[in-house]
Amino acid sequence: MTMQRPFLSVDQRAILALWYEVNASLSAYHKLVSHLGSAQLAWQAKANVWQELGIHHTHLKRHENPEQTQTDLDKIEQALIEGRYGLLFANQPDYPTSLSQIYDPPPLLFYRGNHTLLQQPQIAIVGSRKPSTHAQKITFDMAQYLVQAGYVVTSGLAIGVDKCAHLGALTQTDTLYKGRTIGVMGTGINISYPNHHDQLFSKIIEQGGCLISELLPHTQPHKHTFPRRNRLVAGLSLATIVTEATIKSGSLITARLTSEQGKQVFAVPSHIDNSNAEGCHHLIREGATLIYHPQQVLDDVSAQLYTPSIHPSVNKTKPRINNSTDYLPDDQKLSNTAPTTKVDVVTPEHLAAVYEQLDWHGQDLDVLLSSTSLTTSQLISQLMELELLGLISEQGGRYLRI
Numbered sequence: 001m002t003m004q005r006p007f008l009s010v011d012q013r014a015i016l017a018l019w020y021e022v023n024a025s026l027s028a029y030h031k032l033v034s035h036l037g038s039a040q041l042a043w044q045a046k047a048n049v050w051q052e053l054g055i056h057h058t059h060l061k062r063h064e065n066p067e068q069t070q071t072d073l074d075k076i077e078q079a080l081i082e083g084r085y086g087l088l089f090a091n092q093p094d095y096p097t098s099l100s101q102i103y104d105p106p107p108l109l110f111y112r113g114n115h116t117l118l119q120q121p122q123i124a125i126v127g128s129r130k131p132s133t134h135a136q137k138i139t140f141d142m143a144q145y146l147v148q149a150g151y152v153v154t155s156g157l158a159i160g161v162d163k164c165a166h167l168g169a170l171t172q173t174d175t176l177y178k179g180r181t182i183g184v185m186g187t188g189i190n191i192s193y194p195n196h197h198d199q200l201f202s203k204i205i206e207q208g209g210c211l212i213s214e215l216l217p218h219t220q221p222h223k224h225t226f227p228r229r230n231r232l233v234a235g236l237s238l239a240t241i242v243t244e245a246t247i248k249s250g251s252l253i254t255a256r257l258t259s260e261q262g263k264q265v266f267a268v269p270s271h272i273d274n275s276n277a278e279g280c281h282h283l284i285r286e287g288a289t290l291i292y293h294p295q296q297v298l299d300d301v302s303a304q305l306y307t308p309s310i311h312p313s314v315n316k317t318k319p320r321i322n323n324s325t326d327y328l329p330d331d332q333k334l335s336n337t338a339p340t341t342k343v344d345v346v347t348p349e350h351l352a353a354v355y356e357q358l359d360w361h362g363q364d365l366d367v368l369l370s371s372t373s374l375t376t377s378q379l380i381s382q383l384m385e386l387e388l389l390g391l392i393s394e395q396g397g398r399y400l401r402i
Contacts, residue, residue, distance in 0.1 A: 007080050007081050008080070008169075011039070013077075013107060013382070014039045015039040015089060016073060016076065016087075017043050017129040018032065018033075018039045019107060020072060020216060021062040023058065024216055024219070024301065026104050027061075028056065032050070033044075033107075035053055047063055048137050054302055059360055075299055076217060079190075079217065086110070086115060087109070087110055088109045089107065089108050090105060094118070095202075096107070097120040098122075098235060098236050098237070099118075099232065099236060102231065108214070109212050109214055110213045110214070110217065111212045111213075112205055112210070113205040113209050115204070117182055117209065120152045121151055122153070122182065123152075123154070123240075124153075124154045124233050124236070124240040125139060125142060125153055125161065126153060126162060126233065126242055126243075126254045127157050127160065127161030127242055127319060128244045128279075129159050129162075129343040131243070132244065132274070132276055135161065135270075136160075136164045136269075137390070138165060138243050138268060139168065140164045140168035140171075140242075140243075142165075142243065143164070143165045143166070143168025145294040146169075146171065146297070146321070147168070147180045147181070148172070148299055152180045153165055153166070154181070154233055155183065156183070157186075157197060157200070157201075157211075158363060159197075164388060166183060167384075169181035169209070170203055170279055171385060172348075175280065178206075178208060179204070180209065181204060181209045181210075181251060182236065183204055184212055184232045185211060185212065185213040185229065186225040186228075187214075188213060188220075189213040190214075190217050191221070194213075196377065199377065199381055206258075211360070214228070222390055223379050230250060230253045237263070238264075239302045240254055241257040241265070242268070242280055242283060243280075244270065244290070245266065245277070245280055246279050247278040247282055248279075259287075264301065265283060265287075265289065266290075266296075266300075267291070268286040268292065269292070299342065309367070310392075347386075350391075351385055351386055352381065354386065355401075358392055358401050359400065361396030361400060362396070363398060363399055364399075365397070365399075368383075368399065373382075387399075390402070
């Protein structure tokens, strides 16, 4: 394969080479750079220098095989030239300012989609991988509300709450706010995980959202990659909302990291016998802010925002939420800080065909498959979106309008 002109500068290639040879180890990378002065000097240093600094033997082995490093860097550079993904370095103006302020910022970020969102004000929404139907709706509605207010919703692309947060941000009738979501990956930028999230990943990119990863391409999911992913979710955002989580949920790691970064954590309460919400109750007990409407989050984080001239995307008027207060007791509904009238939801254009096939008596999945041109996974995904929008429900395996 003939390479085109160099896509990366000498310094950028050295950063990428060092990141490759330490296998994306933050501690090893920063130790080498701090002791030797720069990524280029660290990369050019002899193996015995690395050994004296206590660098792990697996990193030393890569460092002693520069030909393999060059070959793999050529592959990455070719992928950048072909536009399969992009790359931001910490010293570039497009690198998110919020990440540069955390304790252990990554030296680079791989991305797909609209990376300019990384500089926009963001709010993270995280939670259980097995949320209740109630929590799914709360998450979806909150994400939709925050996006309509001009914020970007950031989450970790996991099943459950994360997926509902991304879908809520994507399901907008106003094109001005479509796609304002960032998915932080716990794998390489070219790995789809979970496997059945291919459609969600494509949707985020197609609608103007962004996927990012600090890990090298082809990095597979591992139990250690997700906690470090969580620090980026927290680091990018002004605050973190936990809508539902168990006491052992990884969402509590994100909440802790948010707090350690000096930012506010918000938690949605539930029934005291709901074991799936014990994590939220624990966070509230430990000092997280209890919320029951997303406007409360906006009221609290508004002081952190920059001037409107820097962040003109933030909508200073309060957006409408899809029946957000319907699930609350009357005495808990917000009067001055939240809308109280029921808002009619317009069926998004991409869901209209499926919605038209439904009635108030119910249709089963086989009938819907035969009356649409969708695959089973596409149909289920669209039915889930309609259900989260509050337009349909599923009863005994049949889907009907409500």
